[in-house]
Amino acid sequence: MEIKRDVYLHRLIERKNNGFVKxxxxxxxxxxxxxxxxxxxxxxxxxxxDDAHVIKFAFDSADDLMLIGEELFEIDDEKRKVSPExxxxxxxxxxxxxxxxxxxxxxxxxxxxxxxxLNGYLRKKNxxxxxxxxxxxxxxxxxxxxxxxxxxxxxxxPLSFSEFYSAYDGSKDEAFxxxxxxxxxxxxxxxxxxxxxxxxxxxxxQNLYLKDIIKRYNLxxxxxxxxxxxxxASGISTLTNPRKLADTFKSVKKSTISEVTVxxxxxxxxxxxxxxxxxxxxxxxxxxxxxxxxxxxxxxxxRNARLGFRQIEATHIMENIIYNELRYRGYNVDVxxxxxxxxxxxxxxxxxKQLEIDFIAYIGSKKYYIxxxxxxxxxxxxxxxxxxxxxxxxxxKKIIIVEGTMKPRRDEKGYVMMGVKxxxxxxxxxxx
Numbered sequence: 001m002e003i004k005r006d007v008y009l010h011r012l013i014e015r016k017n018n019g020f021v022k023x024x025x026x027x028x029x030x031x032x033x034x035x036x037x038x039x040x041x042x043x044x045x046x047x048x049x050d051d052a053h054v055i056k057f058a059f060d061s062a063d064d065l066m067l068i069g070e071e072l073f074e075i076d077d078e079k080r081k082v083s084p085e086x087x088x089x090x091x092x093x094x095x096x097x098x099x100x101x102x103x104x105x106x107x108x109x110x111x112x113x114x115x116x117x118l119n120g121y122l123r124k125k126n127x128x129x130x131x132x133x134x135x136x137x138x139x140x141x142x143x144x145x146x147x148x149x150x151x152x153x154x155x156x157x158p159l160s161f162s163e164f165y166s167a168y169d170g171s172k173d174e175a176f177x178x179x180x181x182x183x184x185x186x187x188x189x190x191x192x193x194x195x196x197x198x199x200x201x202x203x204x205x206q207n208l209y210l211k212d213i214i215k216r217y218n219l220x221x222x223x224x225x226x227x228x229x230x231x232x233a234s235g236i237s238t239l240t241n242p243r244k245l246a247d248t249f250k251s252v253k254k255s256t257i258s259e260v261t262v263x264x265x266x267x268x269x270x271x272x273x274x275x276x277x278x279x280x281x282x283x284x285x286x287x288x289x290x291x292x293x294x295x296x297x298x299x300x301x302x303r304n305a306r307l308g309f310r311q312i313e314a315t316h317i318m319e320n321i322i323y324n325e326l327r328y329r330g331y332n333v334d335v336x337x338x339x340x341x342x343x344x345x346x347x348x349x350x351x352x353k354q355l356e357i358d359f360i361a362y363i364g365s366k367k368y369y370i371x372x373x374x375x376x377x378x379x380x381x382x383x384x385x386x387x388x389x390x391x392x393x394x395x396x397k398k399i400i401i402v403e404g405t406m407k408p409r410r411d412e413k414g415y416v417m418m419g420v421k422x423x424x425x426x427x428x429x430x431x432x
Contacts, residue, residue, distance in 0.1 A: 001167055001190065002038070002039075003031075003159065003163055003164075003166060003167045003186060003189065003190075004039075004163065004166060005031065005035050005039055005156075005163065007160075007328065007329075008035050008039075008154060008156055009035070009039050009040060009043060011154050012035075012036075012040050012043075012130070012154060013043065015152055015154070016128060017100070017128050018152065019122065019150070020122075020150050020151060020152035021118050021122060021129045021130075021131060021150060021151050021152065022128075022129065022130040022131070022152050022154060023131055023132075023133070023151045023152065023153045023154070024036055024130065024131065024132045024153075024154050024156060025132075025133070025153055025154070025155050025156065025273065026155055026156035026157065026158075026273055027157075027158065027209070027272070027273035027274060027298045027299065028208060028209065028212065029185050029186070029187060029204060029208070030156050030157060030158045030185065030186070030273075030298075030299075031156060031158075031159075031186045032132045032156050033058075033106050033132055034186070035156060036104050036106070036130055036132055037056055037058075037104055037106065040104070040130070041054060041056065041104065044102055049100075049102065050099070052094075052096075053099055053100065053101050053102060054101075054102045054104065055091070055094050055095075055101060055102070055103050055104065056104045056105075056106075057087070057103075057104070057105050057106070058105075058106035058107060059082050059105070059106065059107045059108060059109075059110035059111050060106065060107040060110060061106075065082065067090060068082075068083075068086040068087055068089070068090040069086055070082055070083060070086055081110060081111065081112035081113075082110055082111045082112060083112060084111060084112045084113045084114070084116075084117050087111060087117070088117065091103075095126075095127075098126055099126060100126050100127075100128060101126055101127050101128070102128050102130070103121065103127055103128065103129045103130065104130050105129070105130065105131045105132070106131075106132050107132065107133060108131040108132070108133050109133045115146050118131070119150070122150055155273075157184075157298065157324060157327065157328050158183060158184035158185050158186070158298065158299040158301075158324075159184030159185070159186060159189055160184065160324070160325060160328045160424070161175075161176065161179055161184070161321065161325065161421075161424040161425065162424060162425050162427070163184070164179050164184050164189050165179075165425065167189055167190065168189070172421050172425070173405075173421075176420070176421055176424075179300075179321070180300065180312070180314065180317050180318070180321070181301070181304055181309065181312060182194075182197045182198070182201065182301040182304070183201070183299040183300045183301020183302060183303075183304070184299060184300075184301065185201070185204075185299055185301060185302075187200065188200060188201060188301055197301075198305065198309060201301050201302060201304070201305035202305045202306075202308070204302070204305075205302050205305050205306050206226075209272065209274055209302070210225065210226055210229070212272055213225065213268045213269065213272050216268070216272075217268055224249075224255070224257050224261070224265070225265050225268070225269075227249065227253050227255070228245065228249060228257065228262060228265050228266075229269065229274075229306055230306060230307065231245055231248050231249055231252060231253070232245065232266075232269075232275065232295055233297070233303045233306045233307050233311075234307065234311060235248075235295075236294075236295060236296060236297060236303060236316050236317075236319075236320055237294055237296065237315075237316040237319040237320055238294065238316070239280075239292040239293070239294060240292055240293070240294070240295060241291040241292040241293065242259040242260075242262040242263040242266070242291075243259050244292065245262045245266075246258065246259050246262050249262070266295070273298050274297065274298055274302070275295055275296070275297060275298065276295065276296050276297075276298065276323075276327075277293050277294070277295055278293055278294045278295070278296060278323070278333060278334060278335050279293050279334055279335065280292070280293060280294075280334065280335045280336070280337045281334040281335065281336055281337065281360055282337050282339065283336050283337065283338050283357070283360070283392050283393075283394070284338060284339060284392075284393065285339065288334075289337060293335070294335050296319075296320045296323045296324070297320055298324070300317055300320050300321060300324075303320070304317075314374060314403065315372075315374040318372055318374055318401075318403060318420055319358060319372040321420070321424070322358075322359065322370065322372050322401060322420070322423070323359065325423070325424055326359060326361045326370075329427070329430075330363055331361040331362060331363050331368075332361070332362050332363065333359050333360070333361050334359070334360045334362075335356065335357070335358065335359065335360070336356065336357030336358075336359070336360040336369060336388065336392075337354050337355070337356060337357070338354070338355045338356075338357065338388045338391045338392050339352060339353070339354055339355075340352070340353050340354075340355060340391050341353075355387055355388035355391055356388055357369050357370070357371065357388045357389070357392070358370055358371050358372045359371075359372070361430075367396045367397075368396065368397050368398075368399055368430050369388075369389060369392065369396055369397070369398045369399065370398075370399045370400075370401060371385050371386070371388075371389070371398075371399070371400045371401065372401050373385045373400050373401065373402050374402065374403045375402060375403060375404070376400070376402055376417075382400075385400060386398070386400065386413070386415055389413075389415060390413075397416070397430070398414070398415045398416070399415070399416045399417075399418070399430065400415060400416070400417045400418075401417075401418060401419070401420050401423050402417060402418070402419055402420065403419070403420055404419055405419045405421060405422070406418055406419035406422065407419070407422060408422065408429065408432035416432055418432065
């Protein structure tokens, strides 16, 4: 079964022939290669592009390497590179006229001098270049320099809930329960038993994602990064910083790790697209607050697998899913802070308090304030959840998302409340 990824297909289509290298990034196993070589390729053919004008090449494929007369080598041998001369000679043989050619390259970091090769192709008027790269050697932080400012990044997330549900055999409630536990990696979504899903996720987390980071940064199988990941996974959607994490690491793991090392390891995991740090934004002061911040996982199934599926905390997981959905829709996302001054009931003195808005989502001139409230059982709880909205002092749309099924409804203050499944399955839900 093919799971449609129409959002990403559209992003590729709108970048066609824009004079940039289209760089498809994302956590490993999120479907980058399938998007490029199957979904986008099918679009090109259906839109009338001659098959001979679509050149696909995977630098980790033995079949493709043999086409250019390259000696086969172990994929994990990072010191060996594919000969750029052999590849360029192969390309000359494939380009037989002046028509537009679409070059789809997988694992391009395995090509020797790939930056120079691709920058050379960018100067050809009849070439449109698309690449994917392994997280261990081709990360988002590299794109700035790799193509001299001529790289256009398309970041691919694991399946959104709407994509996941499109291939799910069951009810919305059953689908959401599964999604909260096993996440949205495409391979997992197509597995039919809980045992297969859990085993796959635990194996991939340990043997692929962490090993990528250890290899890239020469960490010599440092166990600390895995144990730090456990601590982070236990505290998703809560405010933290390197000092707090180092202290927690010391008390929980009975071991010492420095704040500097914690910060460096978090950066490594961000670059590998495992985690995302979300900064706080002072709504009234209109400035960012450096620390503390929140951390969310790119795929909630990997987070749960890291903890052996022992901490399935629905409130925090739902917040993580909402964060990923907002990014899937193309929004920039911050954590909001509204500072207020109140009199202390005991001392009578005026004190400062910081009220939190879970998410400020913005794109262009659009901006939304969003609270993830797993359950609102009474007016007191609602007042607590919306207090930051009340104090924000602006007219941006304010939305509360709850776990139960609920069509969007607006209250007397103009705040919109809706169920999380309604939010996730309606691409226009923020406009409700």
